Amino acid sequence: MTKCSLTTRRRFLKAASACAAHVALMATPFPAAARSLWSGRTQGQVAAQEPFGRLEKVGEGLWALISTPLGGDYTTVSNGGIIAGDDGVLVIEAFQTPGGARWIAEKARELTGGWPTHVLVTHYHGDHSNGAEGFFHDNEGPAIHSTATTRDLKVSGLATDAPAGLPRLWADVTVVPETSPDTLDLGGRLVTLTPRKGHTASDVTVRLPEEGLTWCGDLVWNGMFPNYMDAVPSQLSRAVRAIQADGRGTYVPGHGPLASPADMARYLQIIDGLEETARTARREGWTAEEAGERHTIPEELGEWTLFNPSYYQRAVEAWMKEWAGNLK
Numbered sequence: 386m387t388k389c390s391l392t393t394r395r396r397f398l399k400a401a402s403a404c405a406a407h408v409a410l411m412a413t414p415f416p417a418a419a420r421s422l423w424s425g426r427t428q429g430q431v432a433a434q435e436p437f438g439r440l441e442k443v444g445e446g447l448w449a450l451i452s453t454p455l456g457g458d459y460t461t462v463s464n465g466g467i468i469a470g471d472d473g474v475l476v477i478e479a480f481q482t483p484g485g486a487r488w489i490a491e492k493a494r495e496l497t498g499g500w501p502t503h504v505l506v507t508h509y510h511g512d513h514s515n516g517a518e519g520f521f522h523d524n525e526g527p528a529i530h531s532t533a534t535t536r537d538l539k540v541s542g543l544a545t546d547a548p549a550g551l552p553r554l555w556a557d558v559t560v561v562p563e564t565s566p567d568t569l570d571l572g573g574r575l576v577t578l579t580p581r582k583g584h585t586a587s588d589v590t591v592r593l594p595e596e597g598l599t600w601c602g603d604l605v606w607n608g609m610f611p612n613y614m615d616a617v618p619s620q621l622s623r624a625v626r627a628i629q630a631d632g633r634g635t636y637v638p639g640h641g642p643l644a645s646p647a648d649m650a651r652y653l654q655i656i657d658g659l660e661e662t663a664r665t666a667r668r669e670g671w672t673a674e675e676a677g678e679r680h681t682i683p684e685e686l687g688e689w690t691l692f693n694p695s696y697y698q699r700a701v702e703a704w705m706k707e708w709a710g711n712l713k
């Protein structure tokens with residue numbers, strides 16, 4: 386074990402304040418070294434490249450959007466993707482801004498010949514959902530799919546002065562069942578939507594079994610330590626293991642570059658290592674803050690960027706909260 390990330394963390398401490406939403410914390414562009422973690426790790430053929438992200442072709446009629454917000458452009462922020470079938474086009478995620486949603490819809494039309502017919506929002510966090518209206522023109526647009534829990538969290542979180550169309554857009558979502566996997570037929574292409582939980586009270590993963598491709602939402606992060614803001618850590622741990630067990634292949638994480646099975650194994654070590662620190666903190670009577678300061682990531686797991694320097698502390702807090710039985 387080494388303190389390899391301490392210098393980097395200190396630098397982030399200066400650059401970031403301590404408020405809740407990680408997007409607000411990215412107002413200062415990250416150091417070039419951190420940015421290069423993502424930009425240098427392209428795997429697929431690049432179909433489009435923008436300051437805020439790149440669209441990588443990951444199969445026939447399949448593209449993954451890998452967002453690169455560390456340079457300071459927050460048009461999309463979260464990863465996502467495009468899945469084309471004979472009868473429809475599914476976009477995964479609605480992104481941070483309407484401009485980001487519109488951009489991917491235009492790319493979908495360019496690449497597939499059709500405007501998206503479906504959009505799946507994996508969970509309610511703003512960087513995955515705030516842009517939904519960008520898919521619409523004169524009230525015409527795709528069916529937005531989310532679980533009822535995600536819909537309700539989204540509706541209750543809308544500002545009271547939000548434009549009237551927004552509550553309507555969210556109230557009208559096509560509901561993804563939360564009890565068992567569901568299938569979306571795009572014509573010659575069946576997409577499995579699996580309800581899970583752990584990053585938030587309701588997360589959905591999107592899987593193409595034949596292609597061995599899974600969009601993981603924010604249950605999986607790659608090269609970046611995850612946000613535990615709403616997490617129930619034991620559920621998160623189980624969900625990640627279930628995603629891994631569902632099949633080996635390519636995983637599109639919620640944040641960071643495309644992940645291989647080896648990257649998934651590394652990510653599990655990251656969340657297990659944090660659990661270990663939280664258990665030590667409980668045993669030794671450390672506060673979450675002390676535990677966050679003491680937590681390290683072993684050098685062999687590589688460099689993991691923190692969106693926010695308090696993310697270790699927040700993760701330990703999530704464990705402590707779960708152990709205290711104080712679940713939201």
Ligand SMILES: [Zn+2]
Pocket residue numbers: 463510512513603639640
């Ligand atoms: Zn996210």
